[in-house]
Amino acid sequence: TDAQAMTQKVASHFKISQRDILVASTGIIGRFLDMEKINQGIDETVGKLNNDEASGMDFLHAIMTTDTKLKQSYREFEVNGKVIKIAGVAKGSGMICPNMATMLSFITTDAKLSPTELRNHLAQAVGRSFNRITVDGDMSTNDSVMLFASGLACTENLGQVWQSEFGENLYEVCNELALAVVDDGEGATKVFHVMVTGASSYTQAHKIARQIAQSPLVKTAIHGGDPNWGRIICSAGAASVPFNPQTAICSIGDIVVFKHGLGENADLDRLETIMKQKDIWITLDLGDGDASDVVHSCDLSKGYVDINAFYHT
Structure with a gap:
């Protein structure tokens, strides 16, 4: 294979075993790399190490x-x-x-x-x-x-x-x-973190945190500066693990926006300021135990679409 050919060529330069060479690459899935360029690059790089x-x-x-x-x-x-x-x-x-x-x-x-x-x-x-x-x-x-x-x-x-x-x-x-x-996520303009606490198990905390963090609706809300707690709570409910909104408390930054099944009368001016920040924390306390987990994510922008719509062509 091409990967084996790469290890063989590098190993021959350094007089070591192919088993000591690790190959790493990214690119378009299914498209072979140009081995002529790879071989030339290996030869040129060895002399520059x-x-x-x-x-x-x-x-x-x-x-x-x-x-x-x-x-x-x-x-x-x-x-x-x-x-x-x-x-x-x-x-x-x-x-x-x-x-x-x-x-x-x-x-x-x-x-x-x-x-x-x-x-x-x-x-x-x-x-x-x-x-x-x-x-x-x-x-x-x-x-x-x-x-x-x-x-x-x-x-x-x-x-x-x-x-x-x-x-x-x-x-x-x-x-x-x-x-x-x-x-540095593709097209990202903001980073946000989803911390789930008060879970009955680590699995429950992780699945809910990840579901919220990768929700396109939550990510676009973050991008647009919209403190839409409804999207957060709905994502939590879609995580395929037990979730009871009647015991949950959700905060954006240090502001409680949802508590025990109902939205809170939050300070919208302060919320607007938080949502304009480049780094935002969302905390969801499930009120069901002591387990917790966090997942880090970024917003979803038009820039992401532009990069990936034309990536192959």
């Missing part, structure tokens, strides 16, 4: 497609006098849902951990970040998050006492990149 900042920025620019903004994140923390570094980049702008989808992220660290430890940390971090975003409710065949560890910062594996700190810093890198993907 470097570990300086400029080369890192070249890589970051190279993975952009419909992206309009660079997406990068960095964290560091200290272990027994040694600084552990985690750095990540990502690309992604459309077809983002439900689990990553049409996005690529590459994360590096100089920490020393076993493959199993790295895999466990990455799975937890991705579950709380890249799997908590949506741009348009559509997914793709091409999505990858890769974590590479050189182990150069220390001679021994991170002790168990430092594992949680590594995991939390890795999550922060992933979450910053995930939010950057939403902020």
Whole structure:
């Protein structure tokens, strides 16, 4: 296959196994890449590889497609006098849902951990970040998050006492990149977050949050600055999990707009100000338990339609 041919060519340049090469790509589904260009690009790129900042920025620019903004994140923390570094980049702008989808992220660290430890940390971090975003409710065949560890910062594996700190810093890198993907959603002008609390289970909280976050009617209301709580409550009811509006309280920003089955007499001037902001929080308390979850999304604009109506042609 083309993917195998790519790994073989790269491996031959560096005299390493094909199994050590990972292939990542996005593009039009079903359309083959031009291997003549790919092979030429590999040959040209090998001679330009470097570990300086400029080369890192070249890589970051190279993975952009419909992206309009660079997406990068960095964290560091200290272990027994040694600084552990985690750095990540990502690309992604459309077809983002439900689990990553049409996005690529590459994360590096100089920490020393076993493959199993790295895999466990990455799975937890991705579950709380890249799997908590949506741009348009559509997914793709091409999505990858890769974590590479050189182990150069220390001679021994991170002790168990430092594992949680590594995991939390890795999550922060992933979450910053995930939010950057939403902020750069195709045609997006605003970001909004749906926090569901007081749920009887995590599943209930997540399904309701995601249903609201990817609702076209909610997304267009966000775009137009319309504090339409009816669309939010209807989306919650369409999530295929139990939902009782008689116990629910919904807020936009810090203003309660719906409580126990009825709309609230909210301050419309303050609501208008909140809805004009570029970053908006919607909170829905189900009044049914202690579980919660959050999903991050963006508005739906004419710009999104323009990009995707002519993407193939």
